Amino acid sequence: MILYALPISNFCSKVAIVLRHKQIPHQIIPPPNGYGSPEYKLVVPTGKIPGLVDGELVLSESEAINEYLEEQYPNPVMLPGDPKKRAQLRQLSRHHDLAVEPIIRSLFGQVSPQTRNTEVLQNKAAELQKQLNMLADLADPQPFLLTAEMSLADVGYAPTLLLGELMWECFGMTWDLPSQLQEWQQALWQVPAVAETLREAREATVTWIASKQG
Ligand SMILES: N[C@@H](CCC(=O)N[C@@H](CS)C(=O)NCC(=O)O)C(=O)O
CATH class of the missing domain: 3.40.30.10 (Glutaredoxin)
Known part of the structure; x- marks a missing residue:
């Protein structure tokens, strides 16, 4: 493969x-x-x-x-439960793809200081906060979003939240993950497959951000 x-x-x-x-x-x-x-x-x-x-x-x-x-490859299972549970897991994964991620992506053009606009950043940061609060409302951390083991609902958020955190640092803005999601993020980052993938993602992202600072 x-x-x-x-x-x-x-x-x-x-x-x-x-x-x-x-x-x-x-x-x-x-x-x-x-x-x-x-x-x-x-x-x-x-x-x-x-x-x-x-x-x-x-x-x-x-x-x-x-x-x-x-x-x-059903083991380990990453879409567990009955059809209702599986539908809820899919909803959270779509929430990443369609609501949270596009807000962060829309700010790629702001990483370069020459094209940065404070008003745009503030509006997008407020939109992101709303979507993360919505995620906190929809989730029931156990410690993963709706499950005891990492599921397909969790995996998109790991790299996207890291990307957001690094971009917010570059913008000089405070990254504010809702408190109900903080233990979830810690648990997620400790999964070996996540830790390995985020190590590479962090290095690539830090290099990209540095290349845009002129
Ligand atoms: N909805 C797609 C998004 C993937 C995506 O946006 N990939 C970008 C790179 S990060 C890409 O390939 N862009 C080229 C294009 O859209 O033609 C997915 O979930 O895989």
Whole structure:
């Protein structure tokens, strides 16, 4: 199994965590000539990362990839419970992809001081706080969002919250994770697959931020 990925991409980290946690034999390699390149599109037609190749199967979209990995390699289980529980777990994963992550992504252009706008930063920070408070309301940390063991609902948040924290530091803003989520984040960061993936993500992100400071 090959995962086309870069350590700077939080969506790639979301998949790398699952591959590592499930101890699925795999190789992680960068997309040839970068994502979006004609060479990469010959292998993964969308041109996006993460891209998974498993024999004949070629997949994009972290959510589709993670659910495929869960179905092919059910141990350890990462989407447990009855249909109601599984639906709630999927909801929290979508909350990451559709509500929390896009706010942080929308501030990539602000990492360079030349293009920074304080009003935009403050508005986005307030929006993010609302979405994190919503996550705290929807979750029931045990210590993972809705489960005793890490599930597919948790994995997207690990790299995205790290990315947010490093960006907020660069913006000189206080990173304020709701108190109900703090133990969850500690537990998450201690999972070996998460710790290994975040080490690489942190290094890539710190380098990226430094490169934008002129
Ligand atoms: N919804 C996608 C998002 C992945 C994504 O945004 N990947 C970026 C890099 S971080 C990318 O490949 N962008 C190139 C493009 O969209 O053409 C997922 O969950 O995998």
